[in-house]
Amino acid sequence: MASLSLSTTRLIFLRRSPPPQQQLPCPSHGPAAPVTCGPRDNRGKLLRGRTLSTEAILAVQALKRAAAAGDEPKVHRIVSVDLGRLIKADLLAALAELQRQNEWGLALKAFAAARREPWYRTDLALYAEMVSTLARCGAPDEIDALVAGLLKAEEGWISSENTKEISRFVRALMAAEKAKLVRDVYGNLKSGGFEPDEFLFKFLIRGLRRLGEDAAAEEVERDFEVWYECGSLPMEPLPEIIYMN
Template identity: 35%
Template structure:
């Protein structure tokens, strides 16, 4: 029994010695030793096929809304909860107090941006009002701009003008894109007088006006020749090298 146990214990030692001797003979007998480069080339079959991953890198699969991967889980939950209870004012206020107020600054802004993108303007205004009450809030023209553009796109011009006035109280000035979209919104709603009020505000703005809002006004004011002539005259003075197109008289009559 002792001999058997000894032979079993010695077997691994003898096999390892045998393998070492064999490898030594092979290396000494072969005149050309394999270079490391050839070994690396032999292992190329282990590389994954291009376009396919052999592991899950944590990124979500399937169609996603834009920027979803930049939004945290808590912010996503808040968006879903707000959309679920948007028709119930009492429950909506509970969600705002219990969840929206707990969000960090970047998550709160991400929720606002996503609601604007989904055209949930009612909820976006609610979240913006919460943001304005935070200690870290500073007047930001881009926060106003994105929300005003979303409201104008949704044809909610009354709410857009409330934000417009609030922006002015914070000594912020709209840019050319904001002027353009608000003017377009009023013309779309058949309110040329309101569009002209925004136009007068644009002319008085410290930033020089751009060409696009003039073009939109000149097109939208075709049924109102007196207003159009005023805009055309200003356009020719500010942009003397540009040409204001007049439609044929037989279609729109004489201006």
């Protein structure tokens, strides 16, 4: 009887045990399609994280709202107060975001705010980005005013340590087809004792010729030959004909 009871209990236990789960083969899929979320209108989306802090995002949004409403006093207040409170990295990130969204008028105001900061030193890379933004947005007169301000008021940028930044700045002016500004910049570089390297010399020669400035290209080519043969340049500025409109 005990044997029968034990067998019955074992059968009941086995009957009540759930069947072992089978490992179903995973379906074979191709690469997952990326999911992208875009803005609901033509404005570029704001980038979070390392690019823009919350403070920078709020400042950019406030600037755009005030500009869209035509409230110039509020725009001025935001530039002088809100942007002025941002740390260096956030202010430069806000400037880059306005440039990315082609808000060139607000970007100029943010750039002016950055140049008023105690930490600011003349940065031709920032000038090059601003020139590219203005050229992309069809604002050639603002490029003239921006570069004129650089040549007149900024100091410390004519240095052999800035060769890379100077080359980038000149490339931006070439891309904007600002031949006169290229001539002016080269004249300032030459009178300031800066000597381009071979790459910048040849880039200036080709670029000026492409823009129809043969006289300026020939002068730069003569300077390049002197530099190549003697290792230095004379200090006199370019002839007056190169500065004509």
